[in-house]
Amino acid sequence: MPPKSTPAQTSAPASTNALQTLWQAYNDQTSNRLKFIDSFLIFLMLSGIVQFLYCVLVTTYPYNAFLAGFSSTVGQFVLTASLRSQVNPENKNEFKEVSPERAFADFALGSIVLHFFVFNFLG
């Protein structure tokens, strides 16, 4: 009896099970608000990856444009991720001082400053 085949057979469904469980747990336990933030994060990540690949594979020539575009996605990702951690109800003990409204105001202000620099650097 080949010992390897059994774990291989069992591990594949186990991993799919794990992913499915994770996905279900995420769907069930995450509020819509956080899901909305997550979808924005995924959009930023994809946008950044596309720009990076374009820069590496096609051209670096307007390097300042690459830096501006790429750093805008990275910066926006960081700001959004911090917004997510601050408004997550599970982190309430960590951010006692910061109300969700205050967190959003910080996020908005930081983003506006970021976009100001990005558009200055883009051309």
Place this chain on the structure above:
Amino acid sequence: MLSLFVLFFLSLSGLLYAKSSDGNTVLVIVEEAQKDEFSVFFDDLKAEGYSLSFRSPKADKPALVEYDVPSFSHVVILAPESKHFAKDITPQSLVELVSGGTNLLIALSAKQTPLSSLAAEFSLVLPPAGTPLLSFFPERTDPPSLIPISPPSTSNILSSDLAPVWFSGIPFALGSNPLLFPILPAPPESFAGDVNSGADALVDAAEKNGEGLWAGSQVSVVAGFQAAGGARVTWIGGVDMLKDSLFQKPVSKNVKSGNAKLTRDITAWTFQENLVLRIDRTEHHLVNSTESLESYTTNDNIVFTAYISHFNPKSGDWKPYSGIQDMQLEFTMLDPHLRIPLPFVPNTPGKYSTTFRAPDRHGVFKFVVNYKRKGWTHLHSSTTVAVVPPRHDGYPRFLSAAWPFYIGAISTSVGFFLFSAAWLAGESRDGKKAKGTKAQ
């Protein structure tokens, strides 16, 4: 009557006309008693249009420098035996004179004098005192210290058709100073040694593997030195070379010695008649423009032009000169970023021009022409310009290649805007819901 006037004006122009590019006043420092031995040499100089003043080595007048201004354009020192000179003739003062632009012609002898220590300042290495140049070839009735030397055929200072010259004096080895170069090398079979001991110097030196032997054509009997300031200094190993007796002594049957002509060639070089160049002016501008700019942009195409003149001793004026083949232009910021040939422009005498692209580097650059060749006047010119990066409207912006980046940045901003709007909308709805749930 008319011919008299013409004669008068001709003689006047002869007086005014400077053979040398540097003035025609010459001070000769020579012992009063020996003055007559150089009469042919002096008469030749006078015939060339120089005005000669004489001074004994120990006399105070005429002064070399008056009120800090050199009194003479050229100084000839024919006093190799004098142990003592007047206070203002010291190695230091002569070096200062050369830095100030005065040309020097110095003749030495086998005797050790203050001039021997001056020779060291010009990186000439003299043999020990009392060892003149000796040669037993070719066989002749003259003493071994009186040597006929055939001048080199390729020299830009000496005439090409010189007869052999009589020489009696010391040779010198040339140090590593790049400003120093040989004019007349010693014959290959000659060496410096004691007159009485014959070839003993060779035997002694052979035991020491040739150390301390001044011999062969690597040592010189006449050497030239072109100072950084433009003054010229010529060293002659033996003062006898300039004397009437050797001027007239035939070198073989019916062949006059080349001494007189060689002396003329040497004085012509030393007194800045020959091989004198100058840069009249330099220009720089963009291609397709004539206006000289104070600053250029990186990658600009720049034209640099230099105009060079050559002194013509026959007419005493400067003529445009296109004969330089190997001049270079450097575009320098600390280091030369570019070093390119600066060729002459055909059909435009004296014009040297080149076009190049400025490096992709901004900073303070210099156009440098630095032409130093042995025997020729050193040419040096340096013009400072700024090289700046393109102005904000000096290069294309919003390129099509960058659209992915523009879209990325814009979509992030739009995404942020929509996200914020949705977030605020959701908050108010959540708030209503929360209120609603509370109410329920």
